[in-house]
Every structure is written in C-alpha cells, then in structure tokens.
Amino acid sequence: MNAAEKVVCVTGASGYIASWLVKLLLHRGYTVRTTVRDPNDPKKTQHLLSLDGAKERLHLFKAELLDEGCFDSVVEGCQGVFHLATPVIVSATDPQLWYMLSKTLAEEAAWRFAKDNRIDLVVLNPGFVIGPPLQPVLNITSVGSLPHERLVDVRDVAYAHIQAFEIPSANGRYCLVERNVQVLKILKTLNEFYPTLGLQEKCRDQDKSVEYFFRISQEKEKSLGLSFIPWDVSTRETIESLKERGFLIEPGADLHRARGILGTPHLGLDLHGAQSIPSNPSTSATPNPSVTPNPSATPQKCYPWDSCNP
Numbered sequence: 001m002n003a004a005e006k007v008v009c010v011t012g013a014s015g016y017i018a019s020w021l022v023k024l025l026l027h028r029g030y031t032v033r034t035t036v037r038d039p040n041d042p043k044k045t046q047h048l049l050s051l052d053g054a055k056e057r058l059h060l061f062k063a064e065l066l067d068e069g070c071f072d073s074v075v076e077g078c079q080g081v082f083h084l085a086t087p088v089i090v091s092a093t094d095p096q097l098w099y100m101l102s103k104t105l106a107e108e109a110a111w112r113f114a115k116d117n118r119i120d121l122v123v124l125n126p127g128f129v130i131g132p133p134l135q136p137v138l139n140i141t142s143v144g145s146l147p148h149e150r151l152v153d154v155r156d157v158a159y160a161h162i163q164a165f166e167i168p169s170a171n172g173r174y175c176l177v178e179r180n181v182q183v184l185k186i187l188k189t190l191n192e193f194y195p196t197l198g199l200q201e202k203c204r205d206q207d208k209s210v211e212y213f214f215r216i217s218q219e220k221e222k223s224l225g226l227s228f229i230p231w232d233v234s235t236r237e238t239i240e241s242l243k244e245r246g247f248l249i250e251p252g253a254d255l256h257r258a259r260g261i262l263g264t265p266h267l268g269l270d271l272h273g274a275q276s277i278p279s280n281p282s283t284s285a286t287p288n289p290s291v292t293p294n295p296s297a298t299p300q301k302c303y304p305w306d307s308c309n310p
C-alpha cells in the first residue's frame with residue numbers, strides 16, 4: 001500500500017510537534033484524520049486547514065482525552081495512530097515533576113495496552129523541542145523556557161514519527177536529541193548572533209549545568225535515517241520565526257504601541273536567569289505582523305521533505 005492509500009490519525013493535531021507532523025504527512029500523500037478539542041476555534045485549526053493537501057486529505061474531529069471512547073470512531077480504519085495529545089499541568093506545585101510523572105505513567109500504560117492488544121507500538125522520546133512553530137498560538141514549552149538543553153528540532157521530531165511508522169523494523173523507544181548543550185553555550189551563541197537582545201553573559205545555573213552535562217546516544221536513531229538539524233541552526237531559526245511573527249520583541253521596540261494596538265503579549269527568554277526582554281508569558285499570544293523578519297540571518301537548508309531534496 002502506498003502513502004496515498006494510507007489513512008492515519010494524529011491526536012492533538014493543533015499542537016507544536018503535531019502541526020509539523022500533519023504538514024509532513026500531507027506532503028507525503030497520506031489522508032490524515034486529526035483530533036482537536038475545539039474544531040471551531042480558528043487559532044487551533046486554520047494553520048492546519050491551509051496546509052498543502054488539506055482540502056483533499058485532512059479531516060478534523062473533536063476529541064477530549066478525558067472523554068472515554070471519543071477517539072474510537074476517529075481511529076477506526078486507520079493504519080497508524082500518532083498520539084501527541086497531552087495536557088501540560090501548570091497549576092501543580094512543581095509542574096515539571098507532574099508533567100514527567102504523567103508522561104512516564106502514560107508510556108507504561110501504552111506499553112501494557114499494546115502488549116495486551118497486540119499493537120505494534122513505537123515510542124519516540126524527544127528532548128526539548130525547538131524550531132519554528134507552525135501554529136499561531138505558542139505552546140507551553142515555547143513560552144516557559146527557550147531554549148533549553150537536550151535540544152532537538154521540531155521538524156526532525158515530526159520526520160522521525162513518519163520514519164518510525166514507515167520503517168517496518170522500527171521498534172521500542174527512540175531518544176531524539178541532537179545535542180545536549182550547556183545553557184552557557186546557548187547563551188554565548190545567542191549573544192553572538194543576537195547582540196541586540198541584550199542578554200547577560202552569565203546565567204544563574206551555569207555551574208550546575210556543567211555538573212550534569214552528558215551525551216545521548218544516536219546509534220539506534222540512525223536506523224530511522226535521521227540526520228539531525230544542528231542545535232544552533234534550530235535555535236537561530238526559532239528566534240527568527242518568533243521575531244518574524246511578533247512573539248519576540250527586542251529591547252527598544254515600541255512595546256506600548258505593540259501591546260496597545262495589537263494586544264500582543266510577548267515572549268521573554270529565560271535562560272536560567274539570564275533575562276533581558278520584558279516578558280508576559282501567555283499561551284494565547286497572537287502574532288505581531290508589524291515586526292520585520294530578517295531572512296538573511298536564517299541559514300538555507302534542504303530538509304528531507306523539501307523539493308530540493310532528491
């Protein structure tokens with residue numbers, strides 16, 4: 001069966017990683033059944049509906065993880081299900097811990113369910129995902145701390161999902177990390193490329209960062225045919241994209257005007273204490289079209305799904 005005949009499902013399709021996955025699946029000719037919590041919210045759906053191939057092969061369904069059985073009819077008849085929907089609990093005393101615990105328990109439950117029901121399950125465990133967002137609303141990880149360590153590009157993560165589905169020998173768990181980068185190194189690189197951001201040169205946790213520096217093997221991941229986008233390219237493309245879309249406003253910009261006219265909450269860079277940009281984190285940030293992009297700062301690269309690739 002070729003891709004054009006295949007029907008797959010992507011849950012949480014409006015999310016950061018899922019939006020790229022839907023784009024790549026459509027590009028490869030799949031018919032994609034997607035779930036969102038509110039199909040009538042254009043902030044969650046418009047960027048998906050305007051993707052190439054969406055008119056013919058994208059289908060939107062309403063589904064909420066807490067409603068038992070509401071995914072059943074959506075996944076019925078699909079050859080593959082990419083499950084990316086997840087709540088991120090921010091109201092807990094230590095949200096990071098609750099999030100990690102929920103992910104661990106969910107993966108354990110998934111392995112049990114797959115075994116009991118003879119489902120061919122592959123789990124992808126990305127590090128901290130960076131790269132240009134497609135969706136008009138920033139996800140919680142982009143707002144909370146950008147960038148981080150254990151970095152991997154969102155486009156590589158999306159592509160890895162497709163490879164894990166299409167390569168029959170794919171199995172078990174895959175850790176997707178291009179590089180574990182010390183925060184201080186990220187800060188230095190950002191200062192080199194973006195001196196006008198006015199970031200400090202030191203960060204609060206720089207010593208701690210050295211202590212837990214480690215590498216993550218890419219041996220198994222190579223079998224998925226991945227060639228990771230270098231972290232510094234991803235970081236620069238993230239910054240360019242956020243600037244271009246008005247999520248990131250440099251010091252000296254007319255913030256009052258930006259907020260007053262456009263109602264634009266904007267993103268601060270939290271590099272473990274190195275912060276210079278006025279920050280008003282919000283997951284409902286909307287783009288500021290008045291910010292001019294700087295395409296010359298974005299390196300040209302040919303990705304596996306680009307037409308420039310043979």
Ligand SMILES: NC(=O)c1ccc[n+]([C@@H]2O[C@H](COP(=O)([O-])OP(=O)(O)OC[C@H]3O[C@@H](n4cnc5c(N)ncnc54)[C@H](OP(=O)(O)O)[C@@H]3O)[C@@H](O)[C@H]2O)c1
Binds near residue numbers: 017018087
């Ligand atoms: N981003 C990272 O750095 C990172 C790293 C490792 C693993 N991951 C994992 O990768 C997956 C996608 O992450 P992401 O960063 O793309 O997250 P995201 O942008 O927040 O997307 C998650 C999606 O889940 C949906 N969702 C949340 N609660 C839901 C519920 N109760 N019922 C149904 N749908 C719900 C949301 O859909 P609506 O839009 O419909 O509200 C949202 O679009 C998650 O499983 C996450 O744990 C992410």
